[in-house]
Amino acid sequence: MNLLLNEIKQKLLEKGLKVTPQRLAILQALMTHKNHPTAEMIIEYIRYNHPNIATGTVYKILEVLVEKELIRKVQTEKDIMRYDAIMDKHHHLYCSESERIEDYVDSELDELLEAYFIKKGIPDFKIEDIRLHLNGKFLNLE
């Protein structure tokens, strides 16, 4: 049993979820592929080892994982949902020419923003979380 799977098991148990092969596979797929995949992409990947997993099951599991805060939905302008297993604070780089979305981690920026809003504040709004959407072009090939 590899280390990642044990880690995932642990996460599931901590949230009071039963450990099942399907859940392990989906979380493992999401933690391995950091490209913010769609449900479709996850299904395709998982079917290599789990040929019989039902699409409805995948959607249901993704929903549960989002609810339990083990993964996140990624906001896009498309009606196809994408998912993210990185739960540490980070922002996203959105390609304006493709569907590519990359993580952007910058604790200096986070501190800057936090300080800014502590000083400035927003009337009648209590900030819980700040996420930047940086739209632009990637200069390297994926």
Added chain:
Amino acid sequence: MNLLLNEIKQKLLEKGLKVTPQRLAILQALMTHKNHPTAEMIIEYIRYNHPNIATGTVYKILEVLVEKELIRKVQTEKDIMRYDAIMDKHHHLYCSESERIEDYVDSELDELLEAYFIKKGIPDFKIEDIRLHLNGKFLNLE
């Protein structure tokens, strides 16, 4: 003919779009209601004066308006799209307990961010636009 409608006509003509009652109604609805409505909400509102407008027409017009940059899609975690007619640079406040989304304009913040990224830069990424998603709770009633 009221001022807003003339203004909207102008916008359409500038983009090379024919001026139709349906397009006027949709843009007028979006410019009047700044709540980032769904297509469904726009249809419901418009039908008061345009009982016969087809839903397909509304979707088609919204698509054209997005393409011509007269309106924007608002990113959410739902698979129901929402639209925004405010094209000036602004950010969004997302309510963590409801579907409410409010605009947040802050040119001081924009300058701060611009300066930060000019200084810092992101490897292999050319920023075109920076949008903040501020998640939290509204302390007033809508």
Added chain:
DNA sequence: TTATTAAAAGAGAATGATTCTCCAACAAGT
């Protein structure tokens, strides 16, 4: 003002991601 024509709207079917239902299988504690 009317004629012309490409663009746009209408109606309703089609699509496709996601959700739901209902039953069988299974994980986890006894």
Added chain:
DNA sequence: ACTTGTTGGAGAATCATTCTCTTTTAATAA
């Protein structure tokens, strides 16, 4: 191993959105 509530499978159902095809209309020119 046994029991039970939870979870997965299969496929139908849903519903926002898109597509197709036809009719209407806005904008231009005669």
